[in-house]
Amino acid sequence: MSHLITADLAVRFTPQARIIAAILAVAFMAMILELIRQHKLQERYSVIWFIAGIGMLVGAAFPGILELLARVMGVRDVGIALFSIVLLVLLALALSFSVIISRQAEQITRLAQEDAIQRARVDAEADALRRDDEIGSNGDAAEGALEPEEERLEG
Amino acid sequence: MKTLVFIPALNEEASIAGVIADVRAHLPQADLLVVDDGSTDQTTRNARSLGVPVALLPFNQGVGAAHQTGFLYALRGGYEICGQLDGDGQHPAAELARLVSEVEKGRADIVVGSRFHDPGVDGSEFRSTFSRRIGQRVFRRMVNASTRQSFTDTTSGMRALNRRAMTLFSERYSPEFAEVESLQRAIRQGLKIEELQVQMLPRTGGESFLTPMRSLYYIFKTMIVLLVGHLRPKNPETH
Numbered sequence: 001m002s003h004l005i006t007a008d009l010a011v012r013f014t015p016q017a018r019i020i021a022a023i024l025a026v027a028f029m030a031m032i033l034e035l036i037r038q039h040k041l042q043e044r045y046s047v048i049w050f051i052a053g054i055g056m057l058v059g060a061a062f063p064g065i066l067e068l069l070a071r072v073m074g075v076r077d078v079g080i081a082l083f084s085i086v087l088l089v090l091l092a093l094a095l096s097f098s099v100i101i102s103r104q105a106e107q108i109t110r111l112a113q114e115d116a117i118q119r120a121r122v123d124a125e126a127d128a129l130r131r132d133d134e135i136g137s138n139g140d141a142a143e144g145a146l147e148p149e150e151e152r153l154e155g
Numbered sequence: 156m157k158t159l160v161f162i163p164a165l166n167e168e169a170s171i172a173g174v175i176a177d178v179r180a181h182l183p184q185a186d187l188l189v190v191d192d193g194s195t196d197q198t199t200r201n202a203r204s205l206g207v208p209v210a211l212l213p214f215n216q217g218v219g220a221a222h223q224t225g226f227l228y229a230l231r232g233g234y235e236i237c238g239q240l241d242g243d244g245q246h247p248a249a250e251l252a253r254l255v256s257e258v259e260k261g262r263a264d265i266v267v268g269s270r271f272h273d274p275g276v277d278g279s280e281f282r283s284t285f286s287r288r289i290g291q292r293v294f295r296r297m298v299n300a301s302t303r304q305s306f307t308d309t310t311s312g313m314r315a316l317n318r319r320a321m322t323l324f325s326e327r328y329s330p331e332f333a334e335v336e337s338l339q340r341a342i343r344q345g346l347k348i349e350e351l352q353v354q355m356l357p358r359t360g361g362e363s364f365l366t367p368m369r370s371l372y373y374i375f376k377t378m379i380v381l382l383v384g385h386l387r388p389k390n391p392e393t394h
Contacts, residue, residue, distance in 0.1 A: 109216050109330050113224045116210035120188055120228060123208035130206070 013063045025056035045100075048093065055089075156259055158185040159234040160251065161210075161225035163218060163312070164242030168197040171242050175205050181248040182238070182255065188228055189242065192221040198242070218312075219333030226321040226328070238315040246313040250353040254315035257351060264320045264346040267306075267338070268313035268353035285367075290374040294335045297381045302342040307350060309335045320346055329380065332373050336380045343389045 032049050035041035059066055059082070070081035160178050164171055171189065178187060189202040193215035202209045210224050222239065229237040238255045240246035250268055257266040294309040312334055316324070323344055329336055341348055 105330070109220045109223075112212045112214065112216055113210075113220065113227060116190065116212045116224050117228050117231065120208040120210035123203060124186075127206050127208060 013066075018060045018063065021060035022057055025053050025060060028056065029053040048096070052089065052093075156235040157233060158182070158236045158238065158255060159188060159225075159229040159232065160185045160238045160240070160248075160255075161188040161190055161228065162240060162242045163190045163192060163221035163225065164194065164198050164202075165192045165215065165218075165221075166194045166196045166198060167242035167244075168194070168201055170244040171198050171201050172205060174240070174242055174244055174246075174248070175202065175207055177248040178240070178251070181252045185238070185255070186232075186234070188225060190221045190224045190228075192216055192218070217329075217331040219328050220330040222312075222333055223325060223328040223330075226316070226325045230318065230321050230325055234318075236315060236317055237321060240313045245355050245357070247354060247356060250355075251313055251315065253353070254313065254351055257349065258315040258317050263349040264317050265341060265348045266315045267308065267311050267348060267350050268355075269306075269308035269311055269350040270353065270355050271307040272350045272352040287370050290370055290377075293374060294377060294381075297378065298335060298339050301339050301381060301385045304342060304348070306338060306348075309338055313353060313355070332377065335377050336384055339381055339384045343384070343387070345390065 029050060032041065032046050032053065036043060036046055066078050066082055069085065070076070070078045073081050073084070075081040075084070160182055162171070162174055162178070167174075175187060175189075178185065187207045189199070189207050189209045191199045191202070191209050191211045193212050199209045199211050210228055212221065212224065225237065225239055236255055236258050238251045240248065240251050246268070254266040254268055257263065291308075291310060295306060298309050299305050310332075320341060323341060323346065324337060327340075338348060
């Protein structure tokens with residue numbers, strides 16, 4: 001049984017495939033570094049991608065680990081085990097993005113609210129000042145300032 | 156008591172002036188605030204021209220975010236009571252004045268205006284869409300099961316609150332359609348809520364934002380929220 005799996009592995013992961021996987025992993029991590037350098041990716045969100053890249057590299061260097069994982073998972077086909085793991089990791093990443101988006105949406109909402117409250121305060125202070133002016137100038141106020149009072153009487 | 160009445164509004168240029176005049180007539184002691192949830196029309200300009208301060212959200216954030224803006228403004232301004240009514244003219248200020256006076260008397264932390272509270276009032280003049288009626292029934296069942304209190308109008312946006320309720324809602328409040336879950340949360344946090352039968356009117360302008368598809372989304376989302384809300388721990392010691 002075990003020599004069967006080994007034979008299977010040899011078929012699936014030829015040296016050529018392993019070299020390509022390793023090159024891709026290195027290129028992937030180089031791309032992440034470049035994104036950070038260009039300030040397009042924040043360091044705190046890059047960690048998870050480096051872990052993914054290192055995982056790829058390890059898988060390419062030691063395909064025996066994949067075999068072990070497949071056996072632990074109870075999956076006979078190492079290829080299916082690999083795809084399952086990758087799929088689960090991507091699912092977890094997508095979910096973590098949803099969490100991050102939710103947190104940022106909350107922060108944006110609060111920022112918008114703070115801004116709106118500040119503007120309303122400015123409005124309220126301007127209105128209070130205008131009213132003081134009306135009283136101070138003994139009813140000789142500008143037409144614009146009188147408007148709200150007139151509206152109030154209509155209501 | 157120092158009272159703020161705030162009016163959440165989204166594209167209500169046609170009705171906002173009438174609502175402001177109505178509030179000034181029936182709640183002359185109260186300060187006014189319009190919370191404009193990113194309108195693309197003249198809502199803000201119309202309100203400002205009447206000397207009403209406007210909290211203008213720079214982009215549309217959802218009804219709940221607009222309500223929360225009102226609560227935050229009231230808290231920071233030191234208001235003891237705040238009342239809220241919709242900017243579309245469906246909520247008569249005379250009715251809100253009754254809710255405010257109930258809170259002033261300390262009858263409850265929150266008093267909600269209900270269209271269907273008294274038996275015999277069928278509220279049939281509120282021609283709702285099918286999905287909306289279903290939604291209202293589902294929400295009522297769920298909120299009542301969760302709070303063990305019988306609410307009749309869980310989606311009402313005509314309410315009066317004291318500082319305790321404002322504080323709770325300013326901390327956390329659903330940014331979207333928030334009325335339903337806010338009832339559940341307030342009750343579970345030990346607040347006292349009462350309903351009062353009120354008259355509401357047909358819309359005087361603008362357009363309801365609840366299309367059938369949105370209603371379905373709203374129902375589904377609110378069901379999830381109520382379920383999660385029920386699983387959260389109660390906090391009666393804050394009473």
